[in-house]
Amino acid sequence: MLTKELIEQTAFERVRPLKEAKLSKDDLLISEIYRSLQGESTYAGLPCVFIRTTACHLRCTYCDTASAFSGGQAFSVAELIERIEAFNTPLVELTGGEPLLQKGSIELMTQLCDKGFTVLIETSGALSIKNIDRRVKVILDIKTPGSKQHRRNCWANLALLWPGCEIKFVICDNADYQFAKEICQKYDLFSRVPVLLSAEASGMDRAQLAEWILADHLPFRQQIQLHKVLWGDKPGV
DSSP, rough: OOOOHHHHHHHHHHHHHHHHHTTTTTEEEEEEEEEEEEOSSTTTSEEEEEEEEEEOOOOOOOOOGGGGGGGOEEEEHHHHHHHHHTTSSSSSEEESSOOGGSSSHHHHHHHHHTTTTTTEEEESSSSOOOTTOOSSEEEEEEEEEGGGGGGGGOOGGTTOOOOOOOOEEOSSSSSHHHHHHHHHHHHTTEEEEEEEEEEEETTTTTTHHHHHHHHHHHOEEEEHHHHHHTTTTTTTT
């Protein structure tokens, strides 16, 4: 859970690390680069290289990666690709923070696709995905009321979804679950993309979420954060 101080940061303070880094259009400010098992999405369980960008303009109440709000090191796209290739792993995920705050993310993903990588991006859903290469698999995290950021959702993204995209909701309570159902029905998501539900770690019982899904006979896919089951809250796994 985020501290009151972090939640109350101004819009400028939230993106200050990017302003101060003075990045060129081909540079990215990176919080961490590591190889682990993919913990979520339909790719869960597969070895994956993670590129975690610095900075996020949102402050979800349950955020578990506040370490990426600041700090980091600047890399060019070419330097990042060299690092990624050294892992000898075909699956790559760009995550954050919020990767789409940095223009270099688009070029990085395109070049990785050109080199034959399977590329995922996990993005908050509060920024447009329209400029992302259609070969990239977008995991769009639609913010629920429990996040306190649901008014920031960019609903136009749901008309842009292409084959390979996935939708994710983090569920804090039954109100969030009902919200997810309503959005899926309103935008016909079940017939278009996989829809993933995650129980918020500190207060939502995973078994209760499973019971709601079973009772409704809806094709939600419940997921857990496999990496946390295996290694806990350690960074870099």
